[in-house]
């Protein structure tokens with residue numbers, strides 16, 4: 458199946474807008490993706506005609522909202538191929554999902570137990586582990602990276618050892634684009650009985666992930682990076698480990714019975730879904746995944762690879778430009794710097810020409826420390842982007858460099 462990119466672009470109202478006199482060129486997909494009309498309509502429809510609280514009403518609207526919310530859970534379950542609906546837990550996003558696992562699974566750990574993450578993690582897959590490690594006397598260790606921005610696995614057999622209880626690793630780096638060999642890491646971790654959490658915030662919009670096939674214990678992602686709303690995300694967890702874990706937050710919906718003396722907890726997934734959730738967010742995320750599923754993900758990955766190759770080749774022709782993250786396995790994200798220019802200035806001049814890129818440390822300061830740089834300029838593509846946009850971007854970049862040098 459080939460993708461009709463111009464038809465796909467028409468489904469995104471924001472892509473028709475302008476920044477000043479320049480048409481918007483949106484290359485900040487790593488931070489958040491734009492929303493297709495189908496998702497926008499779904500959100501409007503919910504607030505205009507369907508709004509009610511879920512799970513506890515006998516009335517029509519409450520039942521309708523509950524059905525839609527649970528149907529969205531089913532769509533997500535199928536998309537990642539979870540074994541059961543109740544292994545799919547709604548969260549606020551990737552950050553929230555990692556905090557849930559760190560705080561809840563972390564309570565099962567004992568002083569001296571080890572947590573393994575990597576030097577290329579997003580801050581949201583570092584700080585929650587630092588917090589629980591400090592609280593419980595756990596050892597936090599890091600897989601280093603190499604000059605190409607890949608995980609350096611030379612010491613992996615020592616890093617994953619009998620003390621390792623959980624390995625939390627990003628599938629795809631938001632700052633460098635590197636695609637990590639997660640299946641190899643999962644297999645090694647399981648050999649010593651360690652659980653594995655995959656940060657899929659940058660993956661499900663570019664490639665399919667089958668949680669049963671890769672056999673991860675947890676997988677987290679955010680709705681807003683996969684064409685859905687902000688403030689909603691997913692924690693997938695295997696049933697047996699989720700059942701061993703204590704609740705993360707207390708409140709309504711997560712209980713079976715409450716007396717003043719004692720509370721018994723609800724079954725999965727409700728045990729981890731305290732309070733009124735982001736109902737419209739969950740329904741909108743289901744719609745976004747349904748929308749994405751109509752396309753051939755292989756075709757999307759192939760098209761994005763073309764954009765990546767095209768942009769990389771053009772960028773490298775600019776004098777003094779250096780790309781950070783040069784692994785052979787990358788998604789369509791390019792981080793770079795240009796000699797004698799500051800990333801912020803370049804980003805500002807691109808913005809003046811209608812082009813949205815991100816500048817800074819991308820919530821990955823340890824990567825910037827590794828390269829001894831303050832930050833980068835990052836262009837991250839989605840499959841609604843085009844080679845024509847990349848040409849305009851290169852033109853605008855050349856103009857910016859001329860002004861700054």
Ligand SMILES: *Cc1c(COP(=O)(O)O)cnc(C)c1O
Nearest residue numbers: 550551552579581631658659679
């Ligand atoms: C965006 C991102 C996060 C954090 O996601 P939130 O939606 O801000 O919670 C975590 N990890 C990676 C790799 C990301 O790209």
